[in-house]
Amino acid sequence: MAKALDRVLDAVDVETFLLCETRDEGVELGLRLMKELGFDDPDVVFCEQGGPGVRIRLRAYLSRPGSNYPWIGQHQHDVGEAKTGD
Amino acid sequence: MTEKVGGRPVHGDGAVRPRTPEPKKVLMVPLDPVHDVGLKLIRRALSQRGHEVVLLPPDLPPEEVVQKAGEIRPDCLLVSRTISYGTAELLARFLDLLDTAGLRDKMRVAVGGMSIRPELAQEMGFDAGFGPDTTVDDAVAFVEDREFQGTRARRKLSKPDLTEGFSYRFKDxxxxxxxxxxxxxxxxxxxxRTSPGVLRAEIREEMERARKEGRQEEVSRLRDEYARLTGDEILRFYREGTPVSHTRPLTPPEARAFSDLEKTAGDGDDLTCPASxxxxxxxxxxxxxxxxxxxxxxxxxxxxxxxxxxxxxxxxxxxxxxxxxxxxxxxxxxxxxxxxxxxxxxxxxxxxxxxxxxxxxxxxxxxxxxxxxxxxxxxxxxxxxxxxxxxxxxxxxxxxxxxxxxxxxxxxxxxxxxxxxxxxxxxxxxxxxxxxxxxxxxxxxxxxxxxxxxxxxxxxxxxxxxxxxxxxxxxxxxxxxxxxxxxxxxxxxxxxxxxxxxxxxxxxxxxxxxxxxxxxxxxxxxxxxxxxxxxxxxxxxxxxxxxxxxxxxxxxxxxxxxxxxxxxxxxxxxxxxxxEKLREDILNTLKSAVAAGSLVDALYAGVFGSREDGAYPGRAGRGTVTKRS
CATH class of the missing domain: 3.20.20.440 (D-Lysine 5,6-aminomutase alpha subunit)
Incomplete structure (x- = not known):
């Protein structure tokens, strides 16, 4: 079966609140978090510091315009597999 | 009058900002086809504070901007970029051109705008990067070589009294x-009338007073008296110390974590508050x-x-x-x-x-x-x-x-x-x-x-x-x-x-x-x-x-x-x-309540909400009310 990640249209966003003392630390923690989750090229969409940490939105693009889209043909392929199982 | 950059209000009179030690020469330029509003706001604030500011028009080629920088020799060069397309390449090339012209070390250079991420700007070699949430104050602080206030805001507020100024007089x-x-x-x-709930409240008040005054024997006596008025799991807690279902005491590491948080909050003076x-x-x-x-x-x-x-x-x-x-x-x-x-x-x-x-x-x-x-x-x-x-x-x-x-x-x-x-x-x-x-x-x-x-x-x-x-x-x-x-x-x-x-x-x-x-x-x-x-x-x-x-x-x-x-x-x-309809229905409900004889009877009778409406008189505590002796 195809990986679920191959069905992501473009990107995965992670939204959370990270405990830290500065915004810079929050950004660093966020990028580390994404790498720990297996995303090699993460980005910070939004990061705002307040009180005990940062509200952060992290993003990992899996397909950018012009790249080879892993999801092409995957949907039909999986449907076909399901039918075989019937 | 207030103005905003990144959604945050900034007072234009300059009164809240510290005095600048010496006027600076500032060159500002949008490396962008059209967008220069943010720079105009900053120019205004800098000019009000006595700095000499030159704002170049949008859409100049980087080579021309570098040439102007060589002529003007500013203390600070502020560039902005709003559109995101090709930003990294453009900014890298701009810095290279400044370097080649021998100007990079002669001035402090910052970049800001909607497409700028501070961490990326600093990685590229800018002295500072200002993202979408930047305030005019932040940019002024950079020019004046002061520490950025960033999002840290000291909000001294007073506690509101929600009831102040109301007479409770019925107009109707x-x-x-x-x-x-x-x-x-x-x-x-x-x-x-009284109830176990009323009696426990009276005991609790007395017990906490005794505890505060160090009268331990009295606390123990009142605690026993209190326990006799409890039921089920609460009674087991008072008698045997057994926790109530799905509860557990806080652990020592949790207790220590409270003090970490105390450093963050303090009395509010050091609490970091975002613009919103x-x-x-x-x-x-x-x-x-x-x-x-x-x-x-x-x-x-x-x-x-x-x-x-x-x-x-x-x-x-x-x-x-x-x-x-x-x-x-x-x-x-x-x-x-x-x-x-x-x-x-x-x-x-x-x-x-x-x-x-x-x-x-x-x-x-x-x-x-x-x-x-x-x-x-x-x-x-x-x-x-x-x-x-x-x-x-x-x-x-x-x-x-x-x-x-x-x-x-x-x-x-x-x-x-x-x-x-x-x-x-x-x-x-x-x-x-x-x-x-x-x-x-x-x-x-x-x-x-x-x-x-x-x-x-x-x-x-x-x-x-x-x-x-x-x-x-x-x-x-x-x-x-x-x-x-x-x-x-x-x-x-x-x-x-x-x-x-x-x-x-x-x-x-x-x-x-x-x-x-x-x-x-x-x-x-x-x-x-x-x-x-x-x-x-x-x-x-x-x-x-x-x-x-x-x-x-x-x-x-x-x-x-x-x-x-x-x-x-x-x-x-x-x-x-x-x-009008609400007023009429409120009036009719109150008339029915008076006719019921008492609030309690009206509640049982469904005057303030019937079973048909979806209201059901509760059962917890039924039969526990007694006449005061």
Whole structure:
């Protein structure tokens, strides 16, 4: 079966609140978090510091315009597999 | 006059900024085809502070900008970039050109704009990078070589009094007379009665006084006396020390983690507040907390205050309403609601800023008078009382809750605690007019007891509204009609909740936050003294609210308040006819209550909400009321 990640249209966003003392630390923690989750090229969409940490939105693009889209043909392929199982 | 960069207000008179040590020569240029508004705002602030500023037009090739920099030889070069396409390549090339011209080391260079991320700018070799949230002050600080204030804001605020300036005079005399009649009867009736809840409150107050004075023997005696008035799991706790189901004591590492948080919050002077908190200003927006764990609650409270919340509401577990007695000690709870004990409340209190209002609710259940005692002892600012809601939609026997509720009114008056009179029975299906009639009776009893009640209409898409199609067109008119009818009837403060927007929010955080924000803005623009909001997790039932969800809803409210500003929201003419209907139905409900003979009888008889409506007189505590000896 195809990986679920191959069905992501473009990107995965992670939204959370990270405990830290500065915004810079929050950004660093966020990028580390994404790498720990297996995303090699993460980005910070939004990061705002307040009180005990940062509200952060992290993003990992899996397909950018012009790249080879892993999801092409995957949907039909999986449907076909399901039918075989019937 | 104020101006904004990145949504944050900045005063243009320069008075709040420190004096510059010496005037600087500043060259500014948008490396962008058209966008230069941000630079114009900064130019104005710099010029007002005596700096010499040259702003180049947009769309110059980088080579020409570098040539100008060579001619002008500024102390600072500020470039901006709004569009994101090709930004990294352009900026890298620009820095190379500056370097090649021998200028890079001769001036401090910063880049800012919508497409700029500070960390990327610094990686590229700029002296500073300013992202979308940058303020004019930040840019001025860079030019003047001062430390950036960033998002750290010292907001010295005062604690609001939600009841200040209200006379509680009935403008609608017909309704006022009926409310007085029912309320007077209630107070006379309750004076001759007591309950285990009333007795425990009296013991608790005495016990805590003895504890404070170090009279240990007296504490032990009173504790035994208290335990005899408890039941089930609470009794086992007092007799054997057994924790109540799904609770456990806080651990030593958890206790230590509280002190870490204390460094973050302090007395508010060093609390980091984002720009949206400034937009909230003095608008009193309450959030509710009650994850189950006092430590997590405290984190949520601190971050909520950072993002502009001016009030927090303690939510306790629902089982607390059905058990006779409250625990002692510091407890974590694995389900929704944080256990009410004096120790838990005192821990949480440490993280409530001097200007934040703190409400501990006592509106339902078998422990309401004692909750008011604990709220006062812990330093809460507000409580919540309504025996009509508590007995029709929260499971407590009407007779019991009326005795306990009147005790709450007395205690709240003695402790100087204002309280809201909530009308969430609307969520069970009770029509707004019946709920309002009950609220007005309780408010009257509260005023007669010397208290300062606050009316709490429900801003929601209630079952009544859904079934009757009242809100099919919009969510404005019916809520506006509620505010209008209350303003017609009595001069009393109004604080819609709780929270606003009930049954309009979905599990989607964007939709949920938007609904919350619009309801909050509507309430505040229609004259509410305060508003209680949900988090963007309001419609999610799979677990406790997250910190991120709290931030999202607070930011949404700030955005809505910023959007409407001082604009008046005008409901359609339909609101006026809804107001008339509400007034007529409130009047008829009160007439029926008088005819029933007493508030308690009226509650059992369904005057303030019938079984058909969806209101069911509760059973918890039935038969426990006794005549005072």
């Amino acid at each position: 005399e017909e309704i006022g007379c009926l409310c007085h009649e029912v309320a007077q009867e209630l107070l006379s009736w309750a004076k001759e 908190a400034d937009v909230m200003g003095n608008r009193v927006v309450f959030v509710q907390y009650g994850t189950g764990c006092p430590l997590v609650d405290s984190y949520h409270i601190v971050l909520s205050q950072s993002w502009g919340a001016r009030g927090v509401v303690h939510f306790d577990p629902s089982w607390g309403a059905r058990q006779e007695g409250l625990l002692e000690g510091t407890w974590s709870h694995q389900h929704d609601g944080t256990v009410i004990t004096l120790d838990n409340l005192q821990l949480i209190k440490k993280y409530i800023l001097p200007w934040t209002l703190w409400q501990v609710r006592a509106h339902r259940g078998l422990n309401t008078p004692e909750t008011v005692v604990l709220a006062a002892l812990a330093g809460a600012d507000l409580t919540k009382v309504n025996m009509v809601y508590g007995s029709l939609a929260a499971g407590t026997d009407p007779e019991r809750l009326c005795v306990d509720g009147v005790k709450c009114l007395e205690l709240a008056a003695r402790f100087g605690l204002p309280y809201d009179v909530v009308t969430n029975e609307e969520l069970a299906g009770v029509p707004a007019a019946k709920a309002f009639a009950g609220m007005l009776v309780v408010m009257t009893a509260g005023v007669l007891s010397g208290g300062r009640p606050i009316l709490q209409p429900l801003f929601a898409r209630s079952p009544e509204a859904i079934i009757n199609g009242i809100m099919d067109e919009d969510f404005v008119d019916f809520n506006a009609a509620k505010m209008m009818v209350l303003a017609d009837i009595v001069d009393a403060p109004v604080w819609p909740g709780a929270p606003v927007g009930f049954l309009t929010q979905s599990q989607d955080r964007v939709q949920s936050s938007t609904m919350t924000a619009l309801h909050a803005a509507l309430a505040l623009h229609l004259g509410s003294r305060a508003v209680t909001i949900a988090s963007s997790d309001e419609a999610y039932a799979g677990g406790p609210i997250t910190g991120a969800s709290r931030v999202d809803s607070l930011k949404s409210v700030a955005a809505a308040l910023r959007f409407f500003g001082q604009t008046k929201i005008t409901p359609s003419p339909r609101a006026a006819s809804l107001r």
